[in-house]
Amino acid sequence: xxxxxxxxxxxxxxxVGKLVNKGSSLPGDIAMRVDPNVLSKIEIPKLSIAVTxxxxxxxxxxTIAKVFEECGYKxxxxxxxxxxxxxxxxxxxxxxxxxxxxxxxxxxxxxDERYAKIVFKYFKPNYxxxxxxxRDQLARHGHYDVVYDDIARVISDDxxxxxxxxxxxxxxxxxxxxxxxxxFGIGEHExxxxxxxxxxxxxxxxxxxxxxLVFDYYHYxxxxxxxxxxxxxxxxxxxxxxxxxxxNKHRFVINGAVNVAIQHDIIYNIYNNLVVYAVSQLCGxxxxxxxxxxxxxNFTVKRFDEFVVDGRKGYILTSKNETPMSYNQSLAYVHKDxxxxxxxxxxxxxxxxxxxxxxxxxxDVNFELLDNETIDKVVCVGPYADALASRIYHxxxxxxxxxxxxxxxxxxxxxxxxxxxxxxxxxxFDMAKEMTRLVESxxx
Amino acid sequence: MKLxxxxxxxxxxxxxxxxxxxxxxxxYLQDQGVEVEIKKVSLKEEFSWNDYQFVYIGAxxxxxxxxxxxxxxxxxxxxxxxxxxxxxxxxxxNAFEMFGNYIDQISExxxxxxxxxxxxxxxxxMSEVILENGEHDVVGFxxxxxxxxxxxxxxxxxxxxxxxxxxxxxxxxVCENHFYGSYVVGPLLARNPYLTKWFVKELLQxxxxxxxxxxxSYALDEQxxxxxxxxxxx
Numbered sequence: 001x002x003x004x005x006x007x008x009x010x011x012x013x014x015x016v017g018k019l020v021n022k023g024s025s026l027p028g029d030i031a032m033r034v035d036p037n038v039l040s041k042i043e044i045p046k047l048s049i050a051v052t053x054x055x056x057x058x059x060x061x062x063t064i065a066k067v068f069e070e071c072g073y074k075x076x077x078x079x080x081x082x083x084x085x086x087x088x089x090x091x092x093x094x095x096x097x098x099x100x101x102x103x104x105x106x107x108x109x110x111x112d113e114r115y116a117k118i119v120f121k122y123f124k125p126n127y128x129x130x131x132x133x134x135r136d137q138l139a140r141h142g143h144y145d146v147v148y149d150d151i152a153r154v155i156s157d158d159x160x161x162x163x164x165x166x167x168x169x170x171x172x173x174x175x176x177x178x179x180x181x182x183x184f185g186i187g188e189h190e191x192x193x194x195x196x197x198x199x200x201x202x203x204x205x206x207x208x209x210x211x212x213l214v215f216d217y218y219h220y221x222x223x224x225x226x227x228x229x230x231x232x233x234x235x236x237x238x239x240x241x242x243x244x245x246x247x248n249k250h251r252f253v254i255n256g257a258v259n260v261a262i263q264h265d266i267i268y269n270i271y272n273n274l275v276v277y278a279v280s281q282l283c284g285x286x287x288x289x290x291x292x293x294x295x296x297x298n299f300t301v302k303r304f305d306e307f308v309v310d311g312r313k314g315y316i317l318t319s320k321n322e323t324p325m326s327y328n329q330s331l332a333y334v335h336k337d338x339x340x341x342x343x344x345x346x347x348x349x350x351x352x353x354x355x356x357x358x359x360x361x362x363x364d365v366n367f368e369l370l371d372n373e374t375i376d377k378v379v380c381v382g383p384y385a386d387a388l389a390s391r392i393y394h395x396x397x398x399x400x401x402x403x404x405x406x407x408x409x410x411x412x413x414x415x416x417x418x419x420x421x422x423x424x425x426x427x428x429f430d431m432a433k434e435m436t437r438l439v440e441s442x443x444x
Numbered sequence: 445m446k447l448x449x450x451x452x453x454x455x456x457x458x459x460x461x462x463x464x465x466x467x468x469x470x471x472y473l474q475d476q477g478v479e480v481e482i483k484k485v486s487l488k489e490e491f492s493w494n495d496y497q498f499v500y501i502g503a504x505x506x507x508x509x510x511x512x513x514x515x516x517x518x519x520x521x522x523x524x525x526x527x528x529x530x531x532x533x534x535x536x537x538n539a540f541e542m543f544g545n546y547i548d549q550i551s552e553x554x555x556x557x558x559x560x561x562x563x564x565x566x567x568x569x570m571s572e573v574i575l576e577n578g579e580h581d582v583v584g585f586x587x588x589x590x591x592x593x594x595x596x597x598x599x600x601x602x603x604x605x606x607x608x609x610x611x612x613x614x615x616x617x618v619c620e621n622h623f624y625g626s627y628v629v630g631p632l633l634a635r636n637p638y639l640t641k642w643f644v645k646e647l648l649q650x651x652x653x654x655x656x657x658x659x660x661s662y663a664l665d666e667q668x669x670x671x672x673x674x675x676x677x678x
Binding site: 135138139142143144145146198199200201204205210211212356357358359360361362363364383384386387389390391393394399402 | 454455456458459460461462463464467468471484486487488505506507508511568570571572585587589629630631634635663664665667668670671672675676
């Protein structure tokens with residue numbers, strides 16, 4: 001009876017929520033208050049896929065869900081980041097009948113790194129993919145080993161793991177795993193980095209013998225081809241490896257044979273679609289349908305956008321605060337362009353999640369990449385403009401190239417009046433939204 | 445005048461942004477006309493303490509604390525000699541715990557150079573912190589799983605916000621001759637221009653013979669410091 005009431009409560013709140021277009025975690029939270037064990041009493045789809053990791057989990061799960069839908073499956077999926085327990089509960093309760101019978105064929109779940117230990121109490125996914133792991137949200141997690149330990153302890157031998165072979169920290173998870181593991185990764189290509197850009201690898205040493213890992217090359221951050229001098233911990237052989245990339249055409253090839261499309265010329269999108277492809281093959285989906293779905297797929301959450309202002313081309317590259325890996329990728333993207341450019345950096349809040357305002361992470365971001373003649377100006381915006389300016393100054397950028405704009409609403413005006421070249425806004429979600437708003441109101 | 449700075453365990457004791465300390469300290473020293481050489485040294489590598497005037501170690505995870513401590517033990521005597529002759533050693537976050545007597549959270553003996561010891565906290569402590577340090581407070585972030593007791597000479601004499609060395613909130617950090625330790629993680633010097641200037645002055649005085657310190661204003665750094673202090677102040 002309690003179970004029934006809990007499901008009913010969730011469904012009612014979901015209906016109301018849809019009417020007012022709000023709240024994805026509330027229905028689940030309420031149901032769990034009515035019956036704390038409701039999730040273990042309902043049926044879970046027979047096939048379940050969970051994805052976690054520091055970056056890429058939202059895009060990856062979204063694409064997996066889409067691919068399954070295209071292949072005729074009924075999919076339960078937590079859209080765009082509702083990845084804490086309430087959001088997951090809402091999703092699971094929405095996918096069953098009032099008696100708890102499952103209405104869906106497959107569960108595609110984005111799981112927060114720290115919440116897997118709660119979510120997996122109620123069900124264990126058949127497939128568990130880990131995209132990558134790197135330093136992220138210090139003020140929330142404590143440090144990266146805390147995150148690692150939380151993921152490691154939910155893994156059981158009956159889960160089929162999909163691990164990023166290029167990320168040693170992720171591969172460490174396979175050390176004690178006796179179940180199945182499928183590895184994916186990107187092989188060497190002409191644009192790999194031969195030298196490490198930052199010394200902040202989160203696993204620089206072999207976890208077995210503590211020798212320094214030797215990298216033949218890096219893709220970005222801590223991803224690349226590594227080995228231990230004693231071969232106690234080498235990059236594993238990939239089941240799904242990217243063997244060539246054509247960034248101009250937005251395409252890449254898996255295992256020398258499968259030609260796959262990506263959105264934009266951004267390397268992390270390759271990892272996302274690589275995971276999608278690997279999952280689809282493991283689950284026996286139709287190869288042709290999967291590939292054609294990837295040709296036309298558009299994310300609902302945009303991390304990359306283009307605009308034109310005063311005849312100047314501009315890009316918005318959403319970059320996660322407190323996640324240097326995310327910021328560094330945006331800066332690497334800016335760096336590829338050797339024409340004159342202006343870079344906008346900034347955020348209104350340090351975190352969208354909590355009130356702590358730590359800024360240590362700014363010193364793990366490779367702003368040194370902006371130290372060259374192609375940079376006209378760096379515009380630091382928002383309430384933390386001062387701190388950004390100080391960091392960028394010590395990255396080697398001339399003080400007279402640095403502009404402080406504490407008022408986010410004035411960003412575009414300042415850019416137009418005081419800067420030259422292509423505009424790259426490598427900014428946090430809140431400023432990306434602001435930039436989009438400013439660009440759109442400019443266009444009207 | 446030339447100074448050689450070591451960023452020790454740079455690739456494993458680097459919880460968040462600690463490299464910024466070396467970057468900013470060396471910029472400030474260079475602005476004083478000092479030639480600065482930075483060496484990055486880590487696990488299992490040869491390290492001769494006599495070659496350096498300033499050694500820095502940053503914060504790390506508990507797993508890495510165990511690994512680094514094991515490596516650092518071989519230098520116990522060298523470190524004692526280095527400190528006895530006035531060498532500078534800055535250890536931020538849990539790095540400074542290694543030089544004390546006992547580290548509770550990993551159940552390991554420290555190097556025993558100083559008499560303090562740590563006590564594991566039940567819950568990780570994370571907070572912005574404002575510490576009293578003469579004319580200019582020190583700002584930063586604490587992220588620790590332990591507190592320290594038996595400190596003979598604290599570094600910061602008052603805690604205006606955040607957690608002190610232990611429950612009594614009275615002080616923070618450790619200072620013994622030219623050894624400086626603080627639980628503040630990350631870019632302590634990068635975010636505190638006045639503290640960095642103080643270190644620069646100290647280094648010029650101690651190693652510089654007749655190298656005179658000139659007052660330089662760092663507008664961007666000082667603004668960043670002031671506005672951050674305002675933002676985090678309760």
